[in-house]
Amino acid sequence: MGPFTISLILISITAVLLVWRYLQNNFTYWRKRGVPYVPFWESFLLSSTAMKKINIFEFFEVFYKALDGHRFGGAFQLVYPIIIIRDPELIKTVFIKAFSNFYDRNPPQDEKGDVFNRTQIFQLTGEKWRTVRHKLSPAFSSAKLKIMYQTLSGCAEDLNAHLQTLCSETGQTEIDVKELMSDYTMDVIGAIALGIKCNSIKGENSEFKQIVRATFKFDQRRTIFATLEVIHPKLPRLLGLTSQLPEEEEYLLGITREAIEMRTDSESSSRRDFLQMLMNLRSQELQQRNENPSGEPDEPVFSEDILVGAIGSFLSAGLEPVAATLTFCLYELALHPDIQEKIYLEIKETKGQTLNDISYEDLKKLRYTEQVMNETLRKYPVAGIMARICTEPFKIPDSDVVVEKGMRVFVPLFSIQRDPQYFPEPDRFDPERFSEENIQKIVPGTYLPFGDGPRSCIAMRLALLDVKTMLIKMVSNYTLYPCARTQRILEFDKKLVSLNPASSLWIGVRKR
Numbered sequence: 001m002g003p004f005t006i007s008l009i010l011i012s013i014t015a016v017l018l019v020w021r022y023l024q025n026n027f028t029y030w031r032k033r034g035v036p037y038v039p040f041w042e043s044f045l046l047s048s049t050a051m052k053k054i055n056i057f058e059f060f061e062v063f064y065k066a067l068d069g070h071r072f073g074g075a076f077q078l079v080y081p082i083i084i085i086r087d088p089e090l091i092k093t094v095f096i097k098a099f100s101n102f103y104d105r106n107p108p109q110d111e112k113g114d115v116f117n118r119t120q121i122f123q124l125t126g127e128k129w130r131t132v133r134h135k136l137s138p139a140f141s142s143a144k145l146k147i148m149y150q151t152l153s154g155c156a157e158d159l160n161a162h163l164q165t166l167c168s169e170t171g172q173t174e175i176d177v178k179e180l181m182s183d184y185t186m187d188v189i190g191a192i193a194l195g196i197k198c199n200s201i202k203g204e205n206s207e208f209k210q211i212v213r214a215t216f217k218f219d220q221r222r223t224i225f226a227t228l229e230v231i232h233p234k235l236p237r238l239l240g241l242t243s244q245l246p247e248e249e250e251y252l253l254g255i256t257r258e259a260i261e262m263r264t265d266s267e268s269s270s271r272r273d274f275l276q277m278l279m280n281l282r283s284q285e286l287q288q289r290n291e292n293p294s295g296e297p298d299e300p301v302f303s304e305d306i307l308v309g310a311i312g313s314f315l316s317a318g319l320e321p322v323a324a325t326l327t328f329c330l331y332e333l334a335l336h337p338d339i340q341e342k343i344y345l346e347i348k349e350t351k352g353q354t355l356n357d358i359s360y361e362d363l364k365k366l367r368y369t370e371q372v373m374n375e376t377l378r379k380y381p382v383a384g385i386m387a388r389i390c391t392e393p394f395k396i397p398d399s400d401v402v403v404e405k406g407m408r409v410f411v412p413l414f415s416i417q418r419d420p421q422y423f424p425e426p427d428r429f430d431p432e433r434f435s436e437e438n439i440q441k442i443v444p445g446t447y448l449p450f451g452d453g454p455r456s457c458i459a460m461r462l463a464l465l466d467v468k469t470m471l472i473k474m475v476s477n478y479t480l481y482p483c484a485r486t487q488r489i490l491e492f493d494k495k496l497v498s499l500n501p502a503s504s505l506w507i508g509v510r511k512r
């Protein structure tokens with residue numbers, strides 16, 4: 001055996017020993033710290049095999065149950081230790097009080113990665129996130145929402161017209177509510193984000209619809225991408241993998257840039273979509289800079305990247321959750337005629353005899369409708385696992401455990417919102433849980449469908465407005481009922497990271 005071969009063998013043995021030591025350190029991480037945990041092999045087997053059999057919510061449910069009786073506990077994601085927070089008070093601490101220790105959701109993105117991935121608000125980190133969030137928040141002010149309500153009502157009316165046609169012969173029809181709500185939200189987000197009329201409800205299978213759906217669907221490609229990102233944010237690029245197909249990214253970048261270029265001043269004044277709001281913000285910033293060229297601005301000007309990222313964020317975060325929430329809600333209403341009737345009476349009372357659309361101001365009066373929406377988001381929290389990453393070491397109150405910088409923290413919200421300890425008979429759809437009298441009884445930190453603290457959903461009010469507008473339109477014009485094809489037990493899609501029915505969801509609708 002020559003010296004070269006001997007060196008090679010020694011290097012290989014050293015490498016194997018180092019890897020083994022690293023893994024050994026990780027696997028014994030929680031035991032050494034005296035923290036209750038789900039052992040590596042269990043976490044590993046679950047993540048590698050069960051992921052195809054159960055969805056991510058059920059997967060975290062296993063962790064949640066294994067750590068029963070504990071405020072928090074350890075588990076593993078791939079080979080890395082992670083922490084699961086179960087205690088509502090501790091959840092509030094992580095999301096709000098100790099926010100500066102848990103600033104981000106993931107490590108900083110690869111600066112050379114694809115545009116939509118590295119610029120989305122959801123993924124941004126540190127100061128960059130703070131700047132963008134601060135700049136985008138005014139896009140969801142009450143005044144802006146009031147304007148958006150007109151767009152939402154218009155899209156809901158398109159859906160109504162479509163259903164009227166389907167019901168024209170017999171006064172009733174059966175609908176795949178999942179498909180229909182997905183079309184509705186596509187029309188809404190196209191109009192609200194870019195001022196595009198997609199006409200999905202009218203059956204147009206536009207390029208925009210096809211590409212947006214494909215781009216932001218969490219398919220196998222994105223699962224692989226996300227798994228590699230957990231190992232290192234740069235790894236996907238080094239392996240030549242992008243989160244979106246290059247042609248999809250090009251298309252979306254193209255239409256956003258084209259929309260920016262095509263807007264002339266005269267045309268812009270009448271536009272009311274997000275893109276226009278963002279462009280107005282950019283002009284204001286540029287003007288301020290020109291007026292005060294010597295003063296260094298605190299934050300960078302709204303770059304094209306940030307603008308594109310914001311539009312990408314709205315397209316990716318705005319479609320699935322609203323469509324799924326509406327789907328679940330209409331499904332539950334079809335199964336609960338009494339609840340449906342109460343909504344109908346409330347709407348009728350608010351509208352009076354006119355049966356015109358409800359004004360933006362009057363929407364607030366629909367208290368019971370809101371209870372139904374809240375209960376839908378309780379039973380079906382579409383973003384049911386929340387994540388943070390530790391940005392500064394944090395000592396967990398009333399314990400000796402220190403969460404180290406870089407540790408991933410997960411809150412299994414789906415399990416918490418279905419825990420009988422907090423919500424008795426969790427499988428029962430009961431809007432009374434949110435009545436004025438009962439809402440006080442909800443333990444803070446156990447109902448967070450939009451997250452909590454400075455990093456909660458930026459568009460919560462828009463999302464609720466969107467859901468409410470469609471609910472009103474459906475319930476005031478149709479009676480929903482279960483038909484022969486309606487499933488009594490819902491299965492959730494195992495491939496997605498958000499909660500969604502596994503297949504088509506049929507219900508009957510009858511004209512009122």
Ligand code: HEM
Nearest residue numbers: 122314317318321322383449450451452455456457459463
């Ligand atoms: C019913 C519908 C929706 C639900 C249930 C929902 C829920 C959530 C949740 C749970 C988060 C994470 C919060 C956290 O980590 O604390 C989030 C973040 C976010 N959502 Fe929503 N969302 C909905 C609709 C929308 C819509 C319509 C948009 C955009 C038009 C949107 C944009 C965003 C963005 C940009 C973030 C990231 C915020 C940040 O990191 O600062 N969401 N959403």
